[in-house]
Amino acid sequence: MIRLRHADFLRLNQAIELVHAEAGPRRLFGQLSRAVMLAISAETVCFDGYDLSGRIGHLGAYPEGLFGADDFPLLGNHIVEHPLFPAIMEQRRSEPLRTSDFCRMPQYFRTTLFNAFYRPLALTHHMILGLELTDYGWVTCALARRRRNFTEADRQVLHLLKPHVQVAVRHARTVARLQTQPPAAPEMxxxxxxxxxxxxxxxxxxxxxxxxxxxxxxxxxxxxxxxxxxxxxxxxxxxxxxxxxxxxxxxxxx
Incomplete structure (x- = not known):
């Protein structure tokens, strides 16, 4: 059992507060990305959805603009080369997983996916969490770092943050649906x-x-x-x- 430090819990509490802060549908996943990065230091956090054919739908990231619209077709063409693809996309495993859990890093560094998509950004290590989210289906939360791996403590923090993300998405979607209804009449x-x-x-x-x-x-x-x-x-x-x-x-x- 991994024992988290006091500083880990402080960052986690700050992240949970941000997760549950109000955010409209357009800003929701950008805010969730910021919260995850607040809890776990990384170069980028990205939320993406996948349809039944495996096509990627970008939902939000932090920092914004690191990936452009032109990047995602390239990612989609080679995503099956990612060492985590079978576990996340085929087996639908829902615990946080690291690239290094499934292959030696030099092997991953030889893939077209890494050299065409991640190497130009110097993003070498991933930790990915699969999520079943209300109205969105299967979604991944992917954290990426440069030249340093994620720790077991990082994995535990992301695991603790997961239910808060799910509740925040459910809450936001419920509010969005309710807000499409006519305003309440004061005389009710x-x-x-x-x-x-x-x-x-x-x-x-x-x-x-x-x-x-x-x-x-x-x-x-x-x-x-x-x-x-x-x-x-x-x-x-x-x-x-x-x-x-x-x-x-x-x-x-x-």
């Missing part, structure tokens, strides 16, 4: 126990506004918005914003 019987201010805050929430944006439109601080939300949750008998929206839109608690 469900809202009769709310004050006028709380009803206003909940209506703005149903339109997809963040706490900061609600505060700006209402002329109150973000902290006051959060206090109103806690009162709303208590009165509606829920524990989070997704469940509150579900109650208002007749979708049930999350």
């Amino acid at each position: 019987a469900l809202l009769t126990e709310l004050t006028a201010r709380e009803t206003h805050v909940l209506t703005l929430l149903s339109r997809g506004l963040t706490d900061k944006e609600i505060g700006q439109q209402s002329g109150i601080s973000t902290r006051t918005v959060q206090n109103h939300l806690q009162n709303i949750y208590s009165k509606l008998g829920v524990t989070n914003r997704t469940a509150a929206l579900g109650q208002v839109l007749g979708r049930g608690a999350y």
Whole structure:
């Protein structure tokens, strides 16, 4: 059993906080990539989805722009050469795996995949996590480093971060679906126990506004918005914003 250091737990806690921070669908996987890199030092973190034919759909990365749209056809043509491909894509193993777990690195360095795609970026070592994500299917979270391998402690941290990523994606997709519904009417019987201010805050929430944006439109601080939300949750008998929206839109608690 790997024993993590105090510093590892501090970085993990910071990463978890960022994972659960609000992010719209377009920024979600970029934010998740940043969170993973915060927990585990790497040159890049990249989330990609795969369809049934194995084609790659890029979801997000950190830093942004390291890989361009023209790079992915090349990656797709040679991805089967990656030592982790059978375990991740065919066997669908869901624990964090390192390139060095499956082959000697000099062998990997002779592949077309490495020399055409990763060598120009000096990315030599990978750790990849396979994830089954709501509405996205099978997704990989790939970390890459230059000239240094990932440790067993890195593997354990990524394993601990995995369920938080899955919950964050599920939460974001639920919010996105709820926000496509019409805003709640203030006179609904469900809202009769709310004050006028709380009803206003909940209506703005149903339109997809963040706490900061609600505060700006209402002329109150973000902290006051959060206090109103806690009162709303208590009165509606829920524990989070997704469940509150579900109650208002007749979708049930999350």
